[in-house]
Amino acid sequence: MRTPPSLVLGLLLAACDPAAAPEPTTDPTDPTDPTDSRPGSTTPLAPGPAPVHSLTFPAVLATSHELLTYADLDGDQTSARTELAYGLHPDYPDLVTLRPGVGMVLAPECQAQQGELVWHSLAEVEGSAAGLELRAGALAIALREEGSVSALLHGELRGQDCALPGVTTVVPLVHRIVLQVDRVAGFRVEQFHQQLGDCHDRVVLPADAPLWAPTARALDDHDNVLELINAPTPVGITLRSPGALTAGPDSWSLIAGPGLVAIDVATSLPVRGLASFTVVGPEALTSVDAALYLRRAASKGSLSDPIEPGMSYALFFPDQRNTVELHVDTATTELGELCAVPPAAWFESTSTTPAVCTTSAASDDAWTGFISVARVVTTGECRLAVELPGTPHRWATRFRTTP
16 A cells, blocks of 8 residues: 655755665564555555565655866866756755855866865846745755756856966856756656566565665656656655565665565655565575686786686685685576575585685675685695585585695
C-alpha cells in the first residue's frame, strides 16, 4: 500500500550535503499488504509471509544550493553559464536560494585555484517560470510555473592568480544563470544492481552483504528524468520484508535477510520501475562459476593469475602480502542470476598445509568479486579447499610457490 506522501520527507536547509541527509529508519514490526498497489502498475508481488520488518530512506529536500563555477577568460574578464533544474511538487520548497559559492578560471593565463565568487547586480531577466531577486549577494528564487527563466549576473571572482598582464587576483565575471522549472508527474524506481548481469527485470540479491538501496527518480509528464536542485532525493522509499532489514555502513546501503522485499514509494503519483527484489541465502545457489587465483606482490602493485593444480609460481616478494582469491564470475539461483557477488561470509576455506598457506575469515572486494580465502606466508606446497557450507559448491587446488 502507498503511504501519504509527506510522512517520510526530510527537509534540508543546506542542499546536496550527503552527510546531512536523514538516516534510514527501521521498524521491525510494521505490517503491510504484500500486494503492489502503485498507480499505473498492476505488478503483483509473489505470495509469501506477511512482511514484518521495514526500512525507510527519507526524501531529502533543499531550500538552498551553493555553486561551484568554472569560468572562461574573455579578454580581461571572465564569463560562465550555469543551468539548473527545479521541481514543482506540493511537498517541495518553492522559495529557494542560490548562493554564488566558489569558482575558478580555466585559462592558460591563470593558475587553476578556487576563489570566492561574488555577485553584485542582476540584469536581463527573461521568462516567467520564477521570480528572481538579488538579496545580500545571493539569488532569491520564487518558483511559479513550468518553463524557464534566465538572468545575467555581474560580479567577480576573487582569489585568482592571472597574468592579464601582471598578477591579477580579482577578475570581473559575467554569469548567465538559466533555470528550468518542471512539474513532477511521477517517479521511477531503480537499483544499481539492475545494471549487473541479466538483472533488469528481476533482481535477486545475497543476504548478509551491503546492498545498494533502491532509489526513485523524478519524472516529468513525458517520462524524462528530472535532476532537481530543490529535491536531491525527490521522494521517500520504505522497504518491507519478512527478513531483517538494517541500514548499511553508508547512507545509500542496506543489509537484508532472506525474503521478498517490497518497495513502497511515499507518493500518490504514478510510480514506474522496480516494485520488489528478492534476497536469498547461500542455500539458494544452484550454480557458481568461480575459480581460484594467486595474487602475488609485485614491484608495482600485484599480479593475479589463475591457479593450475600442480603448477609452481615464483613469489617476487615472499615477505609481502601474497594471497589466494576466489574469483566469482556468476552465481545462479532458481529465480535467476544473483545480481551481486556472494559475500565472503558465505565461504569457508581449509588448508592442510598451514605452514605455507593459512586460512582465516574470508574477506572480499564488493566491486570486483575477488574473495580472499588464504594467505601464502612462505614458499612451498599449498593445499587448499574452499566451500559454501551446506551446499555442494566446492573448489580445491594444490600448487607450489618458489623464491
